[in-house]
Amino acid sequence: GIQVEQSPPDLILQEGANSTLRCNFSDSVNNLQWFHQNPWGQLINLFYIPSGTKQNGRLSATTVATERYSLLYISSSQTTDSGVYFCAVEPDNNNDMRFGAGTRLTVKP
């Protein structure tokens, strides 16, 4: 099946810093989403972005489908950004959604 790799696995930032999270995938996809899992376990969809660029406040994401990667940018990080960020992809040929192992972000005040 499709492989999804996220980097870095862990990231510690000072409040106000910027960061870039990366998601590489091994096959063509028709669906790519970024999620944030907060420290209480709740999963929130950040972006549906199979290609192109989107922005939502301090967060933005870019997917380059032809090169099989996606980037999530967090600017001016806040302590509430802490948690785990997951990338999930769905291959072109089925509905079997696969998650990466996640990037654990800790933002210190």
Next chain:
Amino acid sequence: NAGVTQTPKFQVLKTGQSMTLQCAQDMNHEYMSWYRQDPGMGLRLIHYSVGAGITDQGEVPNGYNVSRSTTEDFPLRLLSAAPSQTSVYFCASSTTSAKDYEQYFGPGTRLTVT
């Protein structure tokens, strides 16, 4: 809208017992799915459904059954619980519109099998 709801929030089972995890959504979404999340790992897809009466297996289907008799409900059945099924279970739903596949997750069910 309540979104995606799951019951129970917590459950302890003994090895060999069976149970059903409930999932419901009120957004009229066609696509529903079940995932499990083990400590320190991402989510793994167990089963999914693209509409009432249609289900399919995901990455880790063994030991679980599903059915989809209505658009709103997608229960997950554990046939004979095993300690390896100790995990947090998430239900999710989304439309199948090509413009919006955003998945919405329930709050999760934490299951412990002793």
